[in-house]
Amino acid sequence: MEGNLKLEQVGLISDLMQGKELAKKLHDLMFSSSSSTSHETKEVLLDKIFVSYEKALTKLNWEANVGEEDTKITIFKMMDSPCSFTNESPRGEVFNQEVKHKNVSKKRKTMDSWTKQMKVCPGTVLDGSLGDGYNWRKYGQKDILGAKFPRGYYRCTHRHAQGCLATKQVQKSDEETTYEITYKGRHTCIQSSHAKKAFPSKSKICIGENKHHNHQKKIALEEKKIEQQQTQDTAFTFGPELEVKIDLENKEDIFPSFFFPSPSIGSETMIENHFTESFSPAFLSPSTSESNIFCLSPCNFGSIGLGLSVQTSESDITDIVSATTSVNNSPIANLDDLDLFFDNVDFDTDFPINTPEYFTL
DNA sequence: AGTATTTGACCACG
DNA sequence: CGTGGTCAAATACT
Structure with missing residues (x-):
């Protein structure tokens, strides 16, 4: 039982790390000066990110009430935000990312x-x-x-x-x-x-x-x-x-x-x-x-x-x-x-x- | 007097 | 049954 849990955790972390890496790549791509980067490449990266997080969430038994499309939409919307890929706060303040329970009730x-x-x-x-x-x-x-x-x-x-x-x-x-x-x-x-x-x-x-x-x-x-x-x-x-x-x-x-x-x-x-x-x-x-x-x-x-x-x-x-x-x-x-x-x-x-x-x- | 807030009670959900 | 969310009467404010 505990062993299984640890294995799952490792997989989970791995998926999340992969997602993070991919997001970073995408970020670099998006903000690199070369405009030659094809839109396709970005989309492939986005898909990979999506899959990584999807896997992680599945491992967390994430409720299916947020459908695949919805998840994708959410991710894309985050991408849309000009601030999603920024590096630092003007005041150096950092907010802890935290996993919160949605649907409070x-x-x-x-x-x-x-x-x-x-x-x-x-x-x-x-x-x-x-x-x-x-x-x-x-x-x-x-x-x-x-x-x-x-x-x-x-x-x-x-x-x-x-x-x-x-x-x-x-x-x-x-x-x-x-x-x-x-x-x-x-x-x-x-x-x-x-x-x-x-x-x-x-x-x-x-x-x-x-x-x-x-x-x-x-x-x-x-x-x-x-x-x-x-x-x-x-x-x-x-x-x-x-x-x-x-x-x-x-x-x-x-x-x-x-x-x-x-x-x-x-x-x-x-x-x-x-x-x-x-x-x-x-x-x-x-x-x-x-x-x-x-x-x-x-x-x-x-x-x-x-x-x-x-x-x-x-x-x-x-x-x-x-x-x-x-x-x-x-x-x-x-x-x-x-x-x-x-x-x-x-x-x-x-x-x-x-x-x-x-x-x- | 009309509107907003407070707060205890009630209800639904797990 | 405990907890969170809402209702509604009482109260406060403008």
């Missing part, structure tokens, strides 16, 4: 789900509804066995109004700087008229000094909120930096068009996550070669004019959101679109711009 087996990890530093506070630009309403909190912190359950605000079944679970990990966010289901809602609520003023206060009066009152309020947020999981703490790791687990559309508001450019500005699919590696600096952590540095933002603090009017937000959250999430991530995007925003010079945040997707 079999109850929701049929739903799409994907998990992302966000590494944050203390300092700034964002509301739980932030982080992806959708409006979330907390509907539960539960102490989870073995977890130091309770898990928060959120559903789309438009559940009743528009029948949107998207939900997410936010779990603060034992190291207090990491949040694991599991999304389930897709947004079928149009966020338009409520979009502004995704960016409540309190996050503004935290990110930078608020320019309005009643300072002391607001600060006191904020302290109270922070206090609450430390004991409950209704808010995230985002600091000068934040990392997000997305687990490419789900079967079809891995990035269902959620938004990542940038703390550095104002809480009312969103950047669509399709960045990850269209921007060059120079813009989206990679974290590690073995993880799919995407980084956006302020300088990179600056290179396309995003380093400035911007604030959108409510109507602008409404327009932008309704335009970009449309059903099948057509990517807006080219620079032309960005230009359009920023044509629609007002620059607010009162807003502090010296915060050196960057975030990773």
